[in-house]
Amino acid sequence: MSQQPTISIESDVVRIFDTTLRDGEQSPGATLHTHEKIEIAKQLARLNVDVIEAGFPAASPGDLEAVAAIARTVGTPDGPIIAGLARANRDDISKAWEAVRHAAKPRIHTFIATSDIHLQYKLRMTREEVVATTREMVAFAKQFCDDVEFSPEDAGRSDPRFLYEVLAAAVEAGATTLNIPDTVGYTVPEEFGALIAGIIENTPGLKPKVERGEVIISVHTHNDLGLAVANALAGVKAGARQVECTINGIGERAGNCSLEEVVMALYVRRDYFNLRTNIVTQEIYRTSDMVSRYTGIVVQPNKAIVGANAFAHEAGIHQDGMLKHKRTYEIMDAATVGVPESRLVLGKHSGRHAFRVRLEQLGFHLNKEQLNEAFRRFKELADKKKYVTDADIMALVGDQLYQPKETWQLVRVQVLAGNSNIPTATVTLRDEEGREQTATAIGTGPVDACYRAIREIVRVPNNLLEYSVQSVTEGIDAVGDVTVRIRGGEGSERVNPQTGSRSSVYIGRGVDTDIIVASAKAYVQALNKLLAAQSDAQAEVVIKAEETTA
Numbered sequence: 001m002s003q004q005p006t007i008s009i010e011s012d013v014v015r016i017f018d019t020t021l022r023d024g025e026q027s028p029g030a031t032l033h034t035h036e037k038i039e040i041a042k043q044l045a046r047l048n049v050d051v052i053e054a055g056f057p058a059a060s061p062g063d064l065e066a067v068a069a070i071a072r073t074v075g076t077p078d079g080p081i082i083a084g085l086a087r088a089n090r091d092d093i094s095k096a097w098e099a100v101r102h103a104a105k106p107r108i109h110t111f112i113a114t115s116d117i118h119l120q121y122k123l124r125m126t127r128e129e130v131v132a133t134t135r136e137m138v139a140f141a142k143q144f145c146d147d148v149e150f151s152p153e154d155a156g157r158s159d160p161r162f163l164y165e166v167l168a169a170a171v172e173a174g175a176t177t178l179n180i181p182d183t184v185g186y187t188v189p190e191e192f193g194a195l196i197a198g199i200i201e202n203t204p205g206l207k208p209k210v211e212r213g214e215v216i217i218s219v220h221t222h223n224d225l226g227l228a229v230a231n232a233l234a235g236v237k238a239g240a241r242q243v244e245c246t247i248n249g250i251g252e253r254a255g256n257c258s259l260e261e262v263v264m265a266l267y268v269r270r271d272y273f274n275l276r277t278n279i280v281t282q283e284i285y286r287t288s289d290m291v292s293r294y295t296g297i298v299v300q301p302n303k304a305i306v307g308a309n310a311f312a313h314e315a316g317i318h319q320d321g322m323l324k325h326k327r328t329y330e331i332m333d334a335a336t337v338g339v340p341e342s343r344l345v346l347g348k349h350s351g352r353h354a355f356r357v358r359l360e361q362l363g364f365h366l367n368k369e370q371l372n373e374a375f376r377r378f379k380e381l382a383d384k385k386k387y388v389t390d391a392d393i394m395a396l397v398g399d400q401l402y403q404p405k406e407t408w409q410l411v412r413v414q415v416l417a418g419n420s421n422i423p424t425a426t427v428t429l430r431d432e433e434g435r436e437q438t439a440t441a442i443g444t445g446p447v448d449a450c451y452r453a454i455r456e457i458v459r460v461p462n463n464l465l466e467y468s469v470q471s472v473t474e475g476i477d478a479v480g481d482v483t484v485r486i487r488g489g490e491g492s493e494r495v496n497p498q499t500g501s502r503s504s505v506y507i508g509r510g511v512d513t514d515i516i517v518a519s520a521k522a523y524v525q526a527l528n529k530l531l532a533a534q535s536d537a538q539a540e541v542v543i544k545a546e547e548t549t550a
């Protein structure tokens, strides 16, 4: 049942009708305050949407006032059309007009259901009554406003022949936009496209009006089967020239057609659709972020166009491709939708190419051997951590390039722990001259007690930033691998010989079958690095002082 458009419509512009503030606000929990709605409406105007459906004025006095406020502030002569939704009754339509009349370009959008199930159980009306109400209420709206949109609710499940009849009545009464909703997200693209084509072809008197642009066919799709965008695009292909959509696809139940997705599909696939929108695509990401913050509805990371991962690449083969030519793995530039740039995320799937590039961005220029060693350590870390941050990489490579002398060596560690003892540790360390020092401390647990005892001996200010333990082998005799990160106090910054950048963070690592011993080794190693950096810094000061005196 493939449908091909048999009409030729003069305009190649697909109007974008944003209903974030009406259908989007129908998302459970998404209620917005008036000032938030106004801010969003202003941003939608910057995005250059053609129509803002600002609310449902009959819903409450607050909604009426919010729509009126948007009409006043955003509905300027150069701004978008401001629409208000109304059931097909006089009271709702009057309230909608009361609110939108403040806009330079107002629109009344009225609707009534056309599916048998809605007629029988919800409206309790006959088909004849629905046709008569449509005719009467569109005409009533037309008395106030030239721009009247009519929607046969649940069109996706309506008998097409009845739809032709209702839509013909709406046009005869003065509707200038016929919006076809797949209210419950029931249709599939081919079917929905055919429905639109059928409406244009079979609604008496409609086709020439659509071709000349006197009546615009609009599509309003829901995402219950995840097909909202696909259905909207099928509608456009069949002759629709308005798409109703919401930012981030929010809306009743599974949401509406997502504005950013449908707009970018038309943009990226101009070769296929030969159509355009008026959207300033660079404002898309900002708008998405604002709507997410105001509604509290978080955008899923893998969401097309605006998700955190939409322009992020982790796999080594993809990263390599991206570095060689962006188009290998990106069909649009991040900047086109207002995302600053695409990201290569370093993780366990990354390869050497991306790792080297990130190192270079961080100022490290390693030779082949150094790179191989750093990459090996990076993969080890990536196996343990979900995300490897720039700070991790700097510490990891700095650690590799910078091997300090051992000021202190661990000689002995003994702990008393258990559920009926106060955790107590006794630690013995040996200094460079072979002298041993022993300290005992209590703590909240054996590792804490051990670290306190070490601090008693190595008296150097530091903060423990991270302590992580990993078992390297399996079973109860597993080897424990402990990594600690500490930050030294003033005067403990190390200058990275490669980059010239400064950092006072040091990593220590200890491996032992006894987790407490591994912990002590890791901490002592990190402290040795910190002490070495401090003595280097002091030496630098002395040299500088001597140079000045000389």
Ligand SMILES: CC(=O)SCCNC(=O)CCNC(=O)[C@H](O)C(C)(C)COP(=O)(O)OP(=O)(O)OC[C@H]1O[C@@H](n2cnc3c(N)ncnc32)[C@H](O)[C@@H]1OP(=O)(O)O
Pocket: 023, 026, 056, 058, 059, 060, 086, 087, 088, 089, 111, 112, 113, 122, 123, 124, 153, 183, 252
């Ligand atoms: C598919 C959509 O998104 S449609 C828009 C949905 N949005 C909303 O409903 C949000 C705003 N709604 C509201 O605040 C309230 O529902 C109100 C103020 C509009 C109406 O509230 P109430 O008067 O208490 O009616 P309630 O919502 O319980 O029931 C809806 C009534 O409208 C009737 N109705 C539903 N759609 C239409 C329509 N398009 N045209 C005329 N009447 C309609 C129903 O048959 C029902 O009538 P009944 O009371 O005679 O049985």
Ligand SMILES: CC(C)C(=O)C(=O)O
Pocket: 023, 085, 111, 151, 153, 154, 179, 181, 182, 183, 184, 220, 222
């Ligand atoms: C009011 C109409 C257009 C609607 O939101 C729907 O049918 O989904």
Ligand SMILES: [Mg+2]
Pocket: 023, 181, 183, 220, 222, 252
């Ligand atoms: Mg809807």
